[in-house]
Amino acid sequence: MNAHRRTLYACCLAALAAAAPPVSAQRTAKPVLHGRHWVAITGKPLGATAGAMMFQKGGNAVDAACAMLAAVTTMWDVLSWGGETQALIYDPHTGKVIGIDALGVAPTGATPEFFRSKGMAYPPEYGPLAAVIPGTPGGLMTMLAEYGTLSLKDVLEPAIQMADGYPIEAETANSIERNKERIKQWKYSRAVYLTHPGEKREAPYAGEVFHQSDLAVTLRKLVEAEQQALKTGKSRKDAIAAAYDRFYKGDIAREFVRGVQEEGGLISLEDLAAWKVRVEEPVMTTYRGIEVYKLTHWTQGPAMLQALNILENFDLKGMGFNSARYIHALYQAMNLAFADRDFYYGDPYFPPEEPIAGLLSKQYAKARAQGINWERNDPGVKPGDPYPFMGKVNPYRRLLESWPGVTPATGGGGGGGGGDDRSFEEAFFGGTTSIEAADEQGWV
Known part of the structure; x- marks a missing residue:
């Protein structure tokens, strides 16, 4: 374990130890935490620590949110870099709330006619044919470039450390084990998530150091694109745009499309290049005098x-x-x-x-x-x-x-039929997480 990774884990443990007051063995309620200068919140302690590290580097709430997003998509079993991102940002300089739409859309080949030709009433819920354009990388880089202050290198550092290996949590490890038969359908997923193939338990054990080497390579390529652009005199924003282009138009895009199509997916280079993050005005109402904003x-x-x-x-x-x-x-x-x-x-x-x-x-x-x-x-x-x-x-x-x-049920797990046929346990663990950050300058 390198020094940087030791620092990350040590910071997380120290922060938890400092925050928790003495409690009896029977009490399990979480303590109320208060902050004077910043807040970084997400569903994973290591993810929140990534946000705290950005504040320690002098970053703002958007920098922290982007670092937490990168961290939780690297370690959380129901989020991934191939997913989508939606965000609301409050800009204290303008007093406006900004909406970020980084929703992945279906590839151009995913037509009703295509799925009917495969005997499917609806697109499948899992697998390459269910894949949409990855929105999270573009959403993160757009937010960072437009509203953050730090470099992509700084913001991705905790996520890269985690991709190199981190002690996987029981919740994530057990989720992999529950879904191992589904994971076995796709060779690239098998290679990453089933670390004990052929054994009774094929998923990682809780606390086992879990490695995602290909993801680490991809994240380092994004940093490399940014740093090379900076060396040529590009601005911070343009350098992050160079990383964005490498993901959606460069060698990362080509390798992504190759892997997806090899597994039977439909995403093309043209689909990736045409996709854009949308910055939009959210909708708002007032509840007893309080303004409440949501994305559209x-x-x-x-x-x-x-x-x-x-x-x-x-x-x-x-x-x-x-x-x-x-x-x-x-x-x-x-x-x-x-x-x-x-x-x-x-x-x-x-x-x-x-x-x-x-x-x-x-x-x-x-x-x-x-x-x-x-x-x-x-x-x-x-x-x-x-x-x-x-x-x-x-x-x-x-x-x-x-x-x-x-409303009639639509969708479903396979090629036809309707309704959600998941068990309670599957539905319970099929959630997502949220990320919140705020700073003393007023960014939220």
Whole structure:
């Protein structure tokens, strides 16, 4: 173990030791932590430590968030560098909230006709044919270049150390073991994740030093592209752009496409080169005078804002926290918001345009709130009509009137069928994580 890696692990252990007050053996609640100068939060201690290291280097909250993103995608079993990134950034200089859309999109070859030709009603949930353009690398580099202050070399340093080898946690190791039969389908995944092939337990053991050498090589190539650009006189932003181009247009892209297509996937060099990160304006509502921001409907974010607008019509405090009526109000508000989501939300970059102004109207929320059944749960609640609240006629009125109220299941694990047939355990461990950072300059 090199000195840098020892420092990373030692910092993490020291931070945990310093933060935890003396507690009895029976108490398991996490202590409340307070910070004066910065905050770095994510679901993994080593990931949060990566963020803390950026603050120690003089970086801002965006630098810390990018380092944590790199770390958790290197070590977390339900996130990966091949996934997507979505972010909200508060810029204290402008007072504006910025949305980052680094959602991976399907390759151009992933057409309905293609999947039907393979006997599939829907795209598969796993494997090369389920793969979209990797959004996380581009999202990270865009955020860092536009709103951070440190170099890509600094920000990727903790992730590279982890890719070289880190003691894998039980949660991740056991997840690999649970999914080993699925992993065995793909030789490159087998080689990385099943470190004990042929044994009863083929996944790593908790605490075993887990290596991802190919990932480490890829991350070092990104740093190399940045550093070479800096040596030629490029600006910090342009140097990070050079790393971005190496991933989406250079030798990394070529090797990525070769591996995906070898396993039967559809992603092409043209798909990678054409993909772009979108910087967008998020949607906003107020809840009792507090501004609440979410990314637009490609994330389903407005559904939360709709629910808040509905709940604003009730005296939740008077109901009593977690009382039956309180929980019922929250549940029904979400039912109403999800019914609208299922009917109206679509891809914001393609027509038709969604009636977001009407959906987020306070008057519309009041009308929806009046439809809550206080005697029973109503999961089959139908969508409403937000168009009159934005001075328009609903072009889908006839479809709305015949809407069944329960959205048919779509998707599924394999080539056909519908619904989510995962066990409770699979669904429970199939989540994701979040990353939060803030600094004393006001960046969030």
